[in-house]
Amino acid sequence: MNEITVTLPDGSSRRVPTGTTPGTVAAGISPRLAKAAIAAAVDDHLVDLSWPLERDARVRVVTSDSPEALHVYRHSTAHLLAAAVTSLFPGAQCGIGPATEEGFFYDFVVDRPFVPEDLDAIERKMKELAAQDLPYERQLWNRDEAKQFFAGRGEALKVQLIDEKTEGQAEVSCYTIKDRETFVDFCLGPHVPSSGRLKAFKLLSTSNAYWKGDAKNQPMQRIYGTAFFSDKELQAHLSRIEEARKRDHRKVGKDLGLFTFHHWAPGATFWLDKGTTLYNALANYMREVLFPAGYVELKTPLVFNKGLWETSGHWQHYRENMFLIEGRDGEEMGMKAMNCPGHMLVFASQMRSYKDLPLRFHEQTPLHRNEASGVLTGLTRVRQFSQDDAHCFVTEDQIGSEVEALLRLVQRVYGDFNLEYEAKLSTRPAEFLGEVATWDRAEAALKQALQTAGQTYTVNDGDGAFYGPKIDFDITDAIGRKWQCATIQLDYQIPQRFDLKYVGADNAEHTPVVIHRAIFGSFERFIALLIEHYAGAFPLWLAPVQVTVLPIADRHADYARTVLARLEAAGLRAEVDERQEKIGFKIREAQLQKIPYMLVAGDREAAEGTVSVRNRVLGDLGSQGVSEFLEQALREVRDRSAASAPVASEV
């Protein structure tokens, strides 16, 4: 009999007959490993445990400890879901059902949308199928036979998938659960060996989706679920979701009185007094960061004649997202959806020399975008918002250093908030303007800058804007959704459209390159993410109310007011709670409002000229002189210390 050599991760190797499966290899190592095995990696390629080994290979048994295991496990759970749905809903047609970062989903074409009761029934069916420990088997089918089989079952979408994904192949990979009659899916795998492995899963929600994500295609019903190796992990995940909901910015914003909305202005924020204080603190922070970095601040019009938008190209490509207005003499106007065209006009308003570059225009005025109603979400997706926007006008050989400076700016700002983020480089898309050589130079400059700034990143090939490559930064919200915040975008087109020129050292006219960039992204979205990041317990420098003075009884009110006056004179945002309530009640309210410092003032403090300091996290800190407290608090503000603001993940 022919033998092959199997090399294990520890470097050891063994001879086994050709056709041996990784499952057998695992069993040969130890029964416990065989029991824990989910799948196998053969020469770093994930396969089933039943995959016959035909030649010498490195084999690693994938168990629940392996990083890839959960993905396989969830994908197998998605198959179980599809098996349950096709069993309970005869005629249901399957689309695709992948594992995701948090779980899995599967899309179906069904006669009617799923309702919550359906999910319960489907989940019960899944548990039943899991309890039967049905084998998952990979089979190679003749391609035409497979197409006929799926066509015969009314699975037109599967036939389409086979057509598209296996062109020119003689055989296609299919997975059965138990047998052909019970469930079959066209799928590359790998999968767990049997349904009994699937121990802990839960269906979470349903929603509409379209075949291939295109609204022009057939509407489908999607079922989301999640799965873990143990019930304990599943329960932990579910309670994490529950905890995250508690710090959802929409809830916290309401509880803390930061902002509100009204149905007469969908997608537009009413910033309440406390929210406005927070907003202004961030706006001023950004100015403090940008002015020393060579930026100047502009305020440009909110409404422009359509001529501007025609010149910029937005009239042709972006009009449906713009709020349009008719002027009193019938002229067409558009509210600005971005600042760039206005900034181009400012650049062009006077002669510019190469000595002026880089020239950096910063602007915080509001933008309006007529977003589709279905996409509006709290503060993270709105119709009226302000960016910490800027446009940097540079020569082509200044691109690298400018982008590097921008990367360091992003790192510095996000560092000030202890935010975690991910950077993505998006490169030349299929449809683009300009020369390939220019794009290549620009992409190389961005990569170089990323490396110099020590910024890790992933590449999104072909995802750049039509006018230039870009680097985007994502921050994750409380419930795991990623939101783009900072962005750095090169633009070779807009300076040409506006015919921008500067006079070079050679006394000739040249066209500058524009870098569109934002660090917060928008104030609205950034504040939403900050609220969730801090669970509403902002660091002292951001807290809308920084200190509250709590007199014990009415006779301490005068003293409390003198303390308040000193706090306010020193520039702190403070208030006094003079209500006729017990101190425990006042403290509870201040804690719920997440006020960083509570200063208790009673007989003792009034006599000594002190305050009894309570920190919202550390609790009672004992009594301090007012000056002593002030000095300490002002230092905390100045340092933008997060000392008393644990981030949500630590709460």
Added chain:
RNA sequence: GCUGGCGUAGCUCAGUCCGGUAGAGCAGCUGAUUUGUAAUCAGCCGGUCGGGGGUUCGAAUCCCUUCGCCAGCUCCA
């Protein structure tokens, strides 16, 4: 925009399936209490049940329509 769900007092929610005078807690107001580190007690006020239309003797409840919110899809900061 699409699909589904939801909309009852300032807030959180019950009542809707099966039509019969709209409920609770918190908040607010008034009074008492003068209080020492996460809720003092009592009383009172408060809702054309998102808007409009329809069915019915009678609609929060059933039907239609419209607006908003939520989830997802698509799209974006």
